[in-house]
Amino acid sequence: xxxxxxxxxxxxxxxxxxxxxxxxxxxxxxxxxxxxxxxxxxxxxxxxxxxxxxxxxxxxxxxxxxxxxxxxxxxxxxxxxxxxxxxxxxxxxxxxxxxxxxxxxxxxxxxxxxxxxxxxxxxxxxxxxxxxxxxxxxxxxxxxxxxxxxxxxxxxxxxxxxxxxxxxxxxxxxxxxxxxxxxxxxxxxxxxxxxxxxxxxxxxxxxxxxxxxxxxxxxxxxxxxxxxxxxxxxxxxxxxxxxxxxxxxxxxxxxxxxxxxxxxxxxxxxxxxxxxxxxxxxxxxxxxxxxxxxxxxxxxxxxxxxxxxxxxxxxxxxxxxxxxxxxxxxxxxxxxxxxxxxxxxxxxxxxxxxxxxxxxxxxxxxxxxxxxxxxxxxxxxxxxxxxxxxxxxxxxxxxxxxxxxxxxxxxxxxxxxxxxxxxxxxxxxxxxxxxxxxxxxxxxxxxxxxxxxxxxxxxxxxxxxxxxxxxxxxxxxxx
Numbered sequence: 172x173x174x175x176x177x178x179x180x181x182x183x184x185x186x187x188x189x190x191x192x193x194x195x196x197x198x199x200x201x202x203x204x205x206x207x208x209x210x211x212x213x214x215x216x217x218x219x220x221x222x223x224x225x226x227x228x229x230x231x232x233x234x235x236x237x238x239x240x241x242x243x244x245x246x247x248x249x250x251x252x253x254x255x256x257x258x259x260x261x262x263x264x265x266x267x268x269x270x271x272x273x274x275x276x277x278x279x280x281x282x283x284x285x286x287x288x289x290x291x292x293x294x295x296x297x298x299x300x301x302x303x304x305x306x307x308x309x310x311x312x313x314x315x316x317x318x319x320x321x322x323x324x325x326x327x328x329x330x331x332x333x334x335x336x337x338x339x340x341x342x343x344x345x346x347x348x349x350x351x352x353x354x355x356x357x358x359x360x361x362x363x364x365x366x367x368x369x370x371x372x373x374x375x376x377x378x379x380x381x382x383x384x385x386x387x388x389x390x391x392x393x394x395x396x397x398x399x400x401x402x403x404x405x406x407x408x409x410x411x412x413x414x415x416x417x418x419x420x421x422x423x424x425x426x427x428x429x430x431x432x433x434x435x436x437x438x439x440x441x442x443x444x445x446x447x448x449x450x451x452x453x454x455x456x457x458x459x460x461x462x463x464x465x466x467x468x469x470x471x472x473x474x475x476x477x478x479x480x481x482x483x484x485x486x487x488x489x490x491x492x493x494x495x496x497x498x499x500x501x502x503x504x505x506x507x508x509x510x511x512x513x514x515x516x517x518x519x520x521x522x523x524x525x526x527x528x529x530x531x532x533x534x535x536x537x538x539x540x541x542x543x544x545x546x547x548x549x550x551x552x553x554x555x556x557x558x559x560x561x562x563x564x565x566x567x568x569x570x571x572x573x574x575x576x577x578x579x580x581x582x583x584x585x586x587x588x589x590x591x592x593x594x595x596x597x598x599x600x601x602x603x604x605x606x607x608x609x610x611x612x613x614x615x616x617x618x619x620x621x622x623x624x625x626x627x628x629x630x631x632x633x634x635x636x637x638x639x640x641x642x643x644x645x646x647x648x649x650x
Contacts, residue, residue, distance in 0.1 A: 179527035193350035247277035288319035404520030483512025
């Protein structure tokens, strides 16, 4: 019988679980009967599991436990547990809800189906439930959801439609390591010829790119001392990790200057213009990486605040205040910014493994920002990260990046979503779990940064020409 959990939602769950893993179907009520006895027989003692409910409103939600189900009649303590929504009324809209009281993460009882939270947050069913035509009328409850899990502003209706009328319920075992079937498919999809022309992955290329970036500087006619590149991305996409990766390359060792990681809310609370210093030459690169708040579904960044950042009105180290957006009256507002204060190129940092499930609210924020960038003719690129999760061969060796058909497909998808040429989508791999530098990872990051600097140069040159033309027109009007 067909497994209902789509690949894009499996990928999202893997990201939330936070390790390489795959899923094996243990229990399915339309196949195995909807009864606590069958559920426990198939799921007890199986380690980590994901329970997924598919209701008649076309909403998909459920819960994850890293501990085994049991029939002991007691609470299951699990600090890693979370509830989730993957789809709402037919629209992909993933949200994760972490446990707030781990002592009551789950409940194991021979008379109950999968049960999460004390009280309970999600109680699926007790006793045997028979199909009522096209659905199963589960007799549990979701009314107290949020009692032992943090909902971040959501409620029972916005997660579950307050509905336990389900077309199916599935429980998957979470197994460590990549999916063997997916790995075989990825291996067979390595192309003989690269799908994009790219320098060879060798020491000569790495050294050349480093030298070019150390020697880089904006044209003297612009009066700009360093190109400002604004990093924008959803929480967890790898925005701050990109800066840390660049910094690591030029320091010759893994560093973590900017706070990064997979958290529910943005770790970046201060606007920063980060400088990168080359450890060997002692020179500071003439490229500044500007870091702002990560995009959140439940917190929309003020559009005027973004405009002020683009225009160079926001000072370095400005502390973001969600309740009071940055305005012309904010202390530190730069009233007459020079070209050197402005943003010269924007890099959207996107998780390549979750393109299909980017929430609609995040996409709207990104599109609104793009509109303001386009009004100012500011060039944009995409740093496509976490592609090792898309293709296991890239996880093994980043040098396979441009031979992977899965990566090519991800590049095509995000180019369409962002409305950018495919050549403006730059596949990279950040340093995350690595403890030593990798030459091929370095080359991908350095090449992306070099291309971004080239686009920044184009923008600055255009602005200088524009200002010259405006000054010339002003003189003519005076004459």
